[in-house]
Amino acid sequence: MAESAPAPAPGIVDRIQAFVEEHKTAVLIGTGLAAVAIGGAAYYASTSGSDGGRDRKDRKKAAKPPKKRKSVKDPDGPILEERKPKVAEEELVRPDPAALAAMSLEERTALAASFKSKGNGAYSTKKFDAAAELYTIAIEITPKPEPVYYSNRAACYVNMTPPKLDLVVQDCDEALKLDPNYVKALNRRAMAFEGLHQYTEALRDFTAATILDKFTNQNAAQSVERVLKKITGDKTTEILSQREPRLPSFTFISAYFSAFRPRPLPNFGESPTTGESTLLLALEALAAEDYHHAVSYVNEALTQDISSDEGRAEALNLRGTFRFLTGDIDGAKADLQESIRLVPSFTQSLVKVASVHMEQGDPAKAFECFDEAIKQNPGDPDIYYHRGQVLFIMSEFGDAAENYTKSTELDDEFVFSHIQLAVAQYKSGNVANSMATFRRTLKAFPTRSEPQNYYGELLLDQQRFADAVEKFDRAVELEKLKTPPNVLPLVNKGLAMYQWKQDVGAAERCCNEALRLDAECEAAVATLAQLSLQQGKIEKAVEMFERQAELARSEPELQNALTYQYASAAQLEFMKNYPSMAAELRTMAQNMP
Template sequence: MASAVKLNDLTEGWNKWQVGLVVGVGALGIAGLWYYMRRKGEVKVDKLDIVDSNQNANNKASAKPKSLQEQAQESKKEGNVFFKNGEYTSAISCYTQAIKLCPQEHSGDIATFYQNRAAAFEQLGEKNSVLEDLNMAISLNKRYPKALARRARAHEIAENYAMALEDITACCLLEGFQNQQSLVVADRVLKLLGKSKAREAYSSRTPSLPSQFFMKNYFAGFCHDPIFKTSSAGKAEPLAKSEEGETTEETVVNGEAEGTTNEESPFEQAQHLVNQHQYGQLIELCTKELELTDTPHRHKALLMRGTMYILYGQGEEAMKDLSFLLEMDGVEKKVRVNALIKMGSLVMQADNAQEALVCFSTAEMEDNKNSDVFHHRGQQLLLVERLEDAIKDFDMSISLSPDFATSYVQRAYAEHRSAVTQQSAMSLMKADASFKQALEKFPNCSDIYLLYGQAQCDQGEFTRAEELFTKAESLEPDNANILVHRGLLCLQTSKDPNKALKIIRRAVEVDPLCEYAHEIIGTIEVQRTNMTAAEYHFNKAIELSKSEAEMAHLFSLLHASQIQTRVAQKLGIEVPSFGP
């Protein structure tokens, strides 16, 4: 889904850290790895080190012959010296001798020798030997963070991301989440696993349209769309009058717009369907139009089909149409600009911010009086936390389209985010004034109440936030995201997951296609250790995803929850929950 033209990217929710705090878990990085924080010192951590020779060594002179265990420790110490000097083959020989000498009852020591030998094999690039030794070390000591971390790295190199995540998760649990390096590795592996799963699933998904509410919100994000014209309230504009001076009727019979004639081209039929809010046949009709050898609608048919591909979550197909359109001569300015905006959004979605901003800059050069350019670039900049630049673009959008409410509310929210980042009380007051001014100008705009409510939550003004969310719901009862926010707020204030889930499940009733609602329900169910329900909702959210990036994030949540539960059970660590 093209994020720059999707208000839901902002109104869908608190960032993952905020949700983590509300739900009662820690969010590990932007991938959204849901873990809980163990109390410092609660779990005993193995202190063995590759080059630390202090463990179990007897440094006092003794007249007695050295035991086999002591001889093994001496061999390990020699190996550590060789290791430090980069003489890995000699180090391996010493560690091997230590393994042979050490009595079997000293399994902890033997695990250390295997782990150290694996480290030496790692330096020599002996991947199979690394894994064999680490498997032995962990079989002897399953609570061995250093060995688990090294095996996680080996699995990651081999692109066995699920196994890598299981090992690094165990490592994090045993370290009480106090080792920053392990947390970084866990975040990286989780994202790699999510991406690999999403790549496979996305290529085989069945494209489908989002909900009617989402479609309305999408189109309402443009003031100057040459195909999907909307008013400031997000309502489709009436059809143009026919040559006889009468407006074409707006009913659909058997999937076709009534009032059309056999002489109308496929694209003209598609235009009628757009005004009927009937979108299912648009790609087919545009394809038929583009197959005609001589059509005056080629440019707009490409733009319409590209837009519909975006909404179906078919980003590659959308890019083909938009790129082809932009290479053509004689394209109307408004059509080119709209295509550049949508292309920029798709490119940004693929994590290529620099190329995306080039698209927006090109659009600005094409028409610096088109407010859509500044609004959508501002929204993109807001999403990547370039807040001052976002505010400037929203200001320009407002100056060009003073009746476009969405730019006002997102400008106020950008001000709020900037104030929070700066920790400036004066800036927070300024942002609050901007929200109030927006409400005075647009008292019936639900998005203002929703984002203002989020801002109030950030400041701990929960009673005021609930009032704003309630007002937003009264204005737009079909907006499922509002109910998700109310549920999260309820959880934050009441700590009652059952009460919160009751509200959020209403969101699914209002809009069964609300991916965000399923994601949050899944997250809460993880913390209630209700894994069957959690997996159902994560999988449902994955099914509804419109982009590979969204799908990767959701796969990350799904696998993180599954693996954390499995590892905690294996290690005998109880995961705290919200209760029944």
């Protein structure tokens, strides 16, 4: 995980997720991992499908199968009427066309139903080929097409070896033409699409079946989750293999660099080499928050002549940092380790490589780096601040607070050590101490926006909405004095206005203003996407989730955004295919606990 400025309490991303959790029923299938969030506990049996009032006796008999009967490959089960131990050859013979022509409609309907019943008997004894043939005869002779005939034949195709999945899709297509609300056929077709690796179509059908079943079917919900994971996993791999490394938003980068105390520029003497001069340009651009030029200059400097180990270590540190920010974890690790090899006492490189180890899920290695950094320079306050950050990520809030305190003892002019100490105290349950620390920090740093912003987050967490908005407004005003400003206080204010007054318009205006100032602010995009879902603006939500995926820095962030995107798109397709259900869908969401 990237270490940044203080981890908010709870952070903005955490609170966006909390917002999603609070309103998960309202956003329905469009929420990330909605399949888990809103799935019910009902069974997934043959009675789950719609048959327009047909075959109620069939369903009653299906509810009590013989105890020794083993399930077949179709978890949705057939619609069973009779149980025949054998299928006689004569039962598979089609009726004489002349005899059929002489029958009344009622007689042909009854005859077709008898073949369907025989098919159910054959299915119950796992004679799938014979059952399929019997259902085929029923389809051919019935004067009125019945969706259950096609669906049952599809169940036979599912259970053949190998399964005839293309025929399953064709039969379910026919069943759904006759009854678009036939949940059983939707589930069967979805299973066939999944088997054919047509995951988008499978997600569409599983989503429709879940909604039509009013979210009471846990297995259907799990199927949505399963297919979503497959789609987004494959798409994530594809995107990352093709994506060119790029910097995240200004807000993200500035937060990261602000978590390190400023250091003086290296002194290369009166006659620096070309590479050293270029490195100085990179560091000056960094100080001016001109990140794109800083990247360009440092890359150029490393291709030129840098005469000293210290200068090259500095350049590798900076390039490694930018590689880390673009998601090139292996490249970042290589640069930072080479920087440490050249200058073992370069504690900032040690601290940053600890972040790389955390990103790779290896906290033990991260702490080894901190121990080495302390061994090299025990008086560097950055070491303790960032070790506190790692402990905070691990929810070791007491130990984190000790490290923040040590950092402030070594240098009490670094605002983030004070802020993060207050946050850690809050997370530990020491609310009074936390608030006192924040009030002292506000007094000590009256021109900094960060204490106002993060104090506002704590007030928001306590539902002190008016006080929180006041702090966010103050932070916004202070940020206006900077070019460009940090826009997180605007996003925070938007969330506060929604939680306080359910003022969607105010929340959207804040986030749109944030995007005007920083077009790549991930938090603003994510919040707008969730607000769109909450209002049922699914098309807008899909658009915003696509944008969120474009901005995602890491693999987990990308997969999460894609999960929202594809789940929302599936819900949107349902609403287009079932327009009469749109209003009911909204009502169901509002009435769910």
